[in-house]
Amino acid sequence: MEYKNHMKLEFDSKSQNEAFARVVVASFAAQLDPTLEEIADIKTAVSEAVTNSIIHGYEDRMGVVKLTCQITNNVLEIVVEDEGKGIDDINRAMEPLFTSKPELERSGMGFTVMETFMDEINVYSEPGKGTSIRMVKKFKSLVAE
Amino acid sequence: MLLNYQAMDNKLIVKLDGELDHHVAENIRIELDEMIEKKRTKHLIFDLANLQFMDSSGIGVIMGRYKNISKMGGKVAIIEVPEKIDKIFTLSGLYRIVEKYPNITEALDRL
Numbered sequence A: 001m002e003y004k005n006h007m008k009l010e011f012d013s014k015s016q017n018e019a020f021a022r023v024v025v026a027s028f029a030a031q032l033d034p035t036l037e038e039i040a041d042i043k044t045a046v047s048e049a050v051t052n053s054i055i056h057g058y059e060d061r062m063g064v065v066k067l068t069c070q071i072t073n074n075v076l077e078i079v080v081e082d083e084g085k086g087i088d089d090i091n092r093a094m095e096p097l098f099t100s101k102p103e104l105e106r107s108g109m110g111f112t113v114m115e116t117f118m119d120e121i122n123v124y125s126e127p128g129k130g131t132s133i134r135m136v137k138k139f140k141s142l143v144a145e
Numbered sequence B: 001m002l003l004n005y006q007a008m009d010n011k012l013i014v015k016l017d018g019e020l021d022h023h024v025a026e027n028i029r030i031e032l033d034e035m036i037e038k039k040r041t042k043h044l045i046f047d048l049a050n051l052q053f054m055d056s057s058g059i060g061v062i063m064g065r066y067k068n069i070s071k072m073g074g075k076v077a078i079i080e081v082p083e084k085i086d087k088i089f090t091l092s093g094l095y096r097i098v099e100k101y102p103n104i105t106e107a108l109d110r111l
Ligand SMILES: Nc1ncnc2c1ncn2[C@@H]1O[C@H](COP(=O)(O)OP(=O)(O)OP(=O)(O)O)[C@@H](O)[C@H]1O
Pocket: A048, A052, A053, A054, A056, A057, A058, A082, A084, A085, A086, A087, A093, A094, A098, A099, A100, A101, A105, A106, A107, A108, A109, A110, A111, A112, A131, B056, B057, B060
């Protein structure tokens, strides 16, 4: 039998919500009986994506960040979306150490962290329209009934 | 996020307690730089035993302090790194510039 579950959340692009978002995803993933390492991985990846929407997407203007999670059996798909400024050159943005904001002491490691800690990442972005990050993690556990 | 300081000669030990993300990074930067200045710090040691969470914002904070400290001929070390946080340090290449020691005794010995 296929097991499915999903959730959807919207919040303001305030830095207070970075911790909120990663805790929500970790709680939602609890039904997949994750290991401590798997939980740490998804919390870090979500934190990276949400922080990027706030810092780069909206550049500290007010906006809305959308977060959706879909569970299918032992696979968790996370989508983080903003309607911010978008990314001109996605390949360059994803290079390790590339940052457009070195003056803010950013290290340019966010995408590398997401790529390494998750099993799959897709980036969709259009300048002036916004950015959507889709990340997938496959959990080792078999899904509980 | 809570910071605890202990100064010893020209070394400053900073204990980070809680979660280090973008939300708290700016205040931590300011507080750390003030303390580094005030205590005339040469070498900086981060004690991460009670760090519950860190993302790339934390890498930025540590690299930024490293830039300032190394300019003055000092070193930055981290001790008591939790396993889940070790992964992001390794990935970011931070261990090429920042020294890792298991505990404070060893760090004080080597710096
Ligand atoms: N949601 C977004 N909207 C617009 N630009 C983005 C978005 N996410 C990422 N970017 C662009 O991609 C670059 C790389 O992102 P990445 O997260 O890898 O590094 P960073 O955020 O600059 O630094 P770090 O994550 O290490 O603090 C950013 O500097 C920014 O130019």
